[in-house]
Amino acid sequence: MGMDQGSNGTSRPPPGDPGRLGDAVVHPVAPRAIEREAGGAMLRSGLSASSPPSSTIGDYAASVWRRKRLVALTVVAGFVFGLLVLPRVGPGAQHQATVRIEAKPLVSSILALTSPGGNGNQAGASSAGRASSTAGQSQVVTANPWQDLRVAETVLQELGPQAADLTAVAGEPQAQWAGALASAMRANPVPGSSTQFDLSYVDKDPARAAAVVERYAKVMVDRRNAADAEITTSGLRTLQRDADRLKAEIDELASQADREANAAANTPASTRTLTRLELLSDLWRSKAETIEALRNRKLFLGLPTSVEGSAVVVPASQPFGRAVYVTLGLLLGLLGGVGIALVTEAAKPHVATAEDVERATGLDVIGTVPRGGFRHRHPLVVADRPFAPAAEGYRKIATALVRRGLGGDMRVLAIISADSGEGKSTLAANLAEALSRQHQGVVLVSSDLRRPSLERLFSVSPTAGLAEVLEEDSDRLLPPLVSVAPNLYLVPAGHAKRNPAELLSSAKFARVIADVQALDAIVLLDTPPSHAAADVLSVAGVADAVLLVTRSGVSRWRSIAELASGARREGLRVAGAVLVGAGTRLGYRYRYRYRYSAAARRMVPSGRWIAPGRRNGGRFKQHEGEVLHVSDSTDRPR
Numbered sequence: 001m002g003m004d005q006g007s008n009g010t011s012r013p014p015p016g017d018p019g020r021l022g023d024a025v026v027h028p029v030a031p032r033a034i035e036r037e038a039g040g041a042m043l044r045s046g047l048s049a050s051s052p053p054s055s056t057i058g059d060y061a062a063s064v065w066r067r068k069r070l071v072a073l074t075v076v077a078g079f080v081f082g083l084l085v086l087p088r089v090g091p092g093a094q095h096q097a098t099v100r101i102e103a104k105p106l107v108s109s110i111l112a113l114t115s116p117g118g119n120g121n122q123a124g125a126s127s128a129g130r131a132s133s134t135a136g137q138s139q140v141v142t143a144n145p146w147q148d149l150r151v152a153e154t155v156l157q158e159l160g161p162q163a164a165d166l167t168a169v170a171g172e173p174q175a176q177w178a179g180a181l182a183s184a185m186r187a188n189p190v191p192g193s194s195t196q197f198d199l200s201y202v203d204k205d206p207a208r209a210a211a212v213v214e215r216y217a218k219v220m221v222d223r224r225n226a227a228d229a230e231i232t233t234s235g236l237r238t239l240q241r242d243a244d245r246l247k248a249e250i251d252e253l254a255s256q257a258d259r260e261a262n263a264a265a266n267t268p269a270s271t272r273t274l275t276r277l278e279l280l281s282d283l284w285r286s287k288a289e290t291i292e293a294l295r296n297r298k299l300f301l302g303l304p305t306s307v308e309g310s311a312v313v314v315p316a317s318q319p320f321g322r323a324v325y326v327t328l329g330l331l332l333g334l335l336g337g338v339g340i341a342l343v344t345e346a347a348k349p350h351v352a353t354a355e356d357v358e359r360a361t362g363l364d365v366i367g368t369v370p371r372g373g374f375r376h377r378h379p380l381v382v383a384d385r386p387f388a389p390a391a392e393g394y395r396k397i398a399t400a401l402v403r404r405g406l407g408g409d410m411r412v413l414a415i416i417s418a419d420s421g422e423g424k425s426t427l428a429a430n431l432a433e434a435l436s437r438q439h440q441g442v443v444l445v446s447s448d449l450r451r452p453s454l455e456r457l458f459s460v461s462p463t464a465g466l467a468e469v470l471e472e473d474s475d476r477l478l479p480p481l482v483s484v485a486p487n488l489y490l491v492p493a494g495h496a497k498r499n500p501a502e503l504l505s506s507a508k509f510a511r512v513i514a515d516v517q518a519l520d521a522i523v524l525l526d527t528p529p530s531h532a533a534a535d536v537l538s539v540a541g542v543a544d545a546v547l548l549v550t551r552s553g554v555s556r557w558r559s560i561a562e563l564a565s566g567a568r569r570e571g572l573r574v575a576g577a578v579l580v581g582a583g584t585r586l587g588y589r590y591r592y593r594y595r596y597s598a599a600a601r602r603m604v605p606s607g608r609w610i611a612p613g614r615r616n617g618g619r620f621k622q623h624e625g626e627v628l629h630v631s632d633s634t635d636r637p638r
Contacts, residue, residue: 060342062352066553067341074337075330082329087322094167094316097209098200099217100190100308103224107297107304108231110290111239145187146199151219152182158215166212167203185216196308202316210311217307224305232294239291246284253277349557354579357550360557361564366404366576367397369427371552371583379426379457382433383485394427397578398434401547404575407440411517413575414525414543416536416567418559422551423580425453428526436488441521443481445491445513447539448528449500452493458484465492469512470503477508477515491516500528505538513542530563537570545573552581 064071156163156177163169168184169177190196199217203209253276257269268274351357354365370389381391398406406413415431417424425448432442446454449467454460460482469479481489496503503509517523525543530536540546546567550560560577567574 062356063345063349064338064341066350066352067337067344070341070344071334071337074340075333078329078331078333078336079326080329081332082326083322086325086329087320094202094204095206095209095313096200096202096316097206097213097311097313098198099213099311100196100198101217101221102196102306102308104195104301104304106224106228106231107294107301108228108235110293110297111231111235146197146220147182147185148220148223149178149182151216151223152178152185154219155212155215156181159212162208165205165208167205168201181212181216185213206313210313214307214311221305221307225303228304229298232298236291236294239287239294243284243287243291246280246287250277250280250284253280350553351550351555351557351560351579352552352583354582356557357555357560357577357579360561361548361577363548363564363574363577365579366400367393367578368582369393369397369423369578369580371581380429380433382430382437391430393580394430395434397427398431398438401431401575402435402438405545406435406575407522410544410573410575412513412523412525412543412545414527414540414546415549416527416530416540416546416563417549417551418530418555418563420451420529422529422549422555424529424549425457425526427549427578427580428524429454429457432488432524433485435522436485439487441487441519443489443491443516443519443521443523444484445479445516445523445525446493447504447525449493449496449503450528452526454490454526455492458482458490460484460490460492463492463494465494466512467494467496467500467503469494470506470508471496471498477512479512479516489521501538509539510542530566531559537566537572540567540572541570543572545575547575548577550577550579552579552583554581 159166163177166177166181169180172180184201186200188198188200190198199213199220201209201213201216203212253273257273257277260269260273351360354368357363357365370393381388382394385391401410401413404410415424415428428444432444436442444454445466446452447466455462463482464480466479469476479491479494481491484490513523513525523543525539527536527539548560548564548567564574564577
């Protein structure tokens, strides 16, 4: 069965003429000349590989959108960071613990009220000075008498290892912990009272804040009361000793006055003796009153300083809520993701739109394939899902290529791409399907001898193919053909034993492609990626034109620019560029509600029907250099 006439309107050989696909024997034909005129159809003159232009806001937005998965990942990481990490490292809640202290005048303060003069007065003044010093800081009087280094040291010793957790000593050397804790203590007078004040301490842990301020207050009060008691006892001993001495002097002066009065009858004692006796008596009575007052105050008034109740804990600062931390984490994740996306794009910019491809290569984008045509379940979307938007994109590309001369002066088209994973093989297969459905004879050549993909797409069992023909020493030029669809044949890659670059750059490869083209068919060459193999330009050199395939978000700007520049240097005719995996605009994704009948069949040139997808599992037979697919026993005759 011969192929239908192409849309270019050229005449075909008669049925008995050698070189037709349907004949039992395919005779080799003379290879066509692969030399091209220097002034032939090539790229537009004056175009050169361009570098990325100055970026606009839209370009930055497109770069971020291409890395949307990365941005989404960083946003999720920011959410987790804000939910779990920030509340722990951020400024947490501060709690203030306060105890009320009753600070009545010290018992020893009476010593300061004694009149100056005498040993007792000096002792009282000294005791009052000591009381003032002890009531405040033991050695250094500070602005706040309740900030005591020794008290802080005692509290730290009582806390033990827990002292390192105090907020007041956080970040401070251990040698300065006592000063830091003492400075954190605040004493505020109670309004309306002259003897009460509130001692407070702020810490992140409310229980720890209460424990610290209670211990500090207790140690401070005990030390103050002990110092007052010591001063009072010492003062009483001094006053009693002075009073006893004064009493002895008074008794001696009284005896002396009596003797002076008895010396001469009716003559009183001397004025000096009486005056001194009166002064000492007054001083003795003053000391006796002071001693009595000290003993009464100590007996009836109790301790001068005491703690009134337990500590009261209140929030000292309002911490950030969980929502604030989560929001902050999301913002950090978003900013980090955007920054990483922009840096990544700046290091290795990728193309995303047809405009990017045109600016990078200087080529016209003849068509785009919407995202969704590269799913593993439906790689041949033109055959398996003909009403999908991706299938429509492939058909538009086929129509555009026909308008540019495919099937006319452009009979051999090489599909090229810069890197792997850009959809080159998938586009070649779907393009062949679309052309064959337009009654065009199409031959797909799997010329990627390293990693062939067309056999997997069409479910063709491994068989001899192009590599074996190129390695043979015989004059056989026409490789085996596998019928995979009406008007569509596949030349398998085969199994290369020699270096694929040597096979594809040989003169025999050019003659083989010329013989395949002589079968009155459009020949599509699936080439290896240019960055993975050095033979892509050798394969493209035997074609009438090349079609550059790029993929949105995958193809790198520099790679496709270098590939277009290399094609330009080799003098290749470039039919244009194609962008696959492009995003769809709002409203483009329409759905037909047609369903396929389970009885839908596909016809192969053998004249039998085969169910869609049953491209593998049948039997292959060799017939005069041509491999035809024969369906299994489950297929029905037409």
